[in-house]
Amino acid sequence: MRLKGYDELFQRINSRTDIEENILQTLDHFPKDINQILEILKNKYNDGKIIMERDENGIVTSYPNDVDKLHNFTIRRKTKFIPILEHKHEYIEIVYVLQGTFIQEIKGRQIQMNKGDLCILDRNVLHSSLPLGESDVVVNITLTPKFFDGIFMYLLSDKNYISNFVINSLYSKSKSQNFLNHHVKEGTLIQKILENLLLEYYSTEERSTAAINGYFLIFFTELSREITTRTGEGIKDEQHKVKGKILKYIRDRYKDIKLNEMAEYFNFHPSYLSSLIKKEFGKTLKELLIEVRMTEASKLLKNTDMTIDNIVLEVGYTNSSHFYHVFKKTYGMTPNQYKTNVIKKDI
Incomplete structure (x- = not known):
């Protein structure tokens, strides 16, 4: 059944979970040791939803689970009453505050997020957070690299700030990790898109993946417009x-x-x-490369006694006929004519 509106959506999202009930019952005795908490999350509270492992440096890394891989995206409300230990992800994470506050530490910097604040975390960014209270409501949106394969070309064609962020995060081999914060103002298009995205996702019986993908594409486009205007x-x-x-x-x-x-x-x-x-x-890489090679070839013809065959090899061509064709197209004459006519005029 499709949810009728935001109030019904909020009620469904904010319903206390069994995990939270268990945490509250054992809060006074809840362990503080990182290893014990990790084991509790993986075993007692996991229910197949979280895959967490330690890397060679002892850092906890969260990986996409079977559900994430199947749908390529997941939306979950953050569990309340429990601190989130320092960890990193093998996916992009979007954190969105629906109500209250959320305090997290990203790359050693403590950041307080309030209602309407949104944060996009690159892969492998080290972060942690303080426990959420009863009235705090924060959703997590996780997006696997495969998710962006579907909308990659649309993002790429816009050549915008978000496309650059996403592409560098998921497709580059850069070791740097980034995150960006943005406040979503009430009544804006982005706020309405996020609300409709959540309505669609939590209307489980009638959920449309096509609609969700559409909302994500519009979301990234509009977010990029706002951020590009700002920066x-x-x-x-x-x-x-x-x-x-x-x-x-x-x-x-x-x-x-x-x-x-x-x-x-x-x-x-x-x-x-x-x-x-x-x-x-305003040119392709091939066109730029030809321009640079032809400029270098003309310099060698003017300033050296190198044979044309040697110049062909020197500027990166292996086929003399192709070099002659490109050179004539560029300068309107063959290399021999250029050497004879242009250089004589210079003298």
Whole structure:
């Protein structure tokens, strides 16, 4: 049965769980040791919902379980009355405060979230939180890497702040971890989207995955618009820096450039890097590479006694015919004609 409105949704979300009843009954005797709490969460309170393991450094890592993998997203209300120990995830997590406050520590920084506050956590960000009280209501939205495969191209085509955040989180090999905070104002489109997303998700009998995916796509789009408006100049400055680095990389390595290796160097997904290059330069990587190679070839023709066959190899071509074709298309004449006509004029 579909939920009729926010009040009914809130009542369903905020119903006390068996886990919370058990915690309250044993609160005075609840263990403080991290290992004991971890075992309780995994065994007594888990019910197949949480997969937590320690890595080689002793850090607790949460992994997508079978339900997460099946649907690629999960929405759960955070359990009250219990501290959440320092841990990290192998998925993106969105934390949204419906009521009350939520205090968490992210990368050693304590942050208080209030009603309407939203936080998106990158994979592998170390974080913990203080216990929620009776009146605090916070939902967790977890999104696996596979979830974004479905809306990846839509996010990518917008080339926005959120797409960059998501792509770097899920598809790059960067070791850096990020998070972003945002306040969702009452009555805004984002607030309505989140409300409808929760209504759809918790209307279990009539839940539509297609509708949920649609809400997520609109949510990320609108969120990016608000964040880009708020931090637009900073984003432009960062893109300008990346543009210069990309051009330097191409000039330094024009003889042998592979998109995948270049993407790994910049910690970008190859598709995102291609899109970014097109946006910043108005040209594809292939077109930029040709431009740099032809410029270098003309310099070698002007300033050295190298044979054309050697120049072909020097600028990264293995096929002389292809080099001649590209050179003539660029300069309107063959390399020999260029060497004869252009260089003589310069002299």
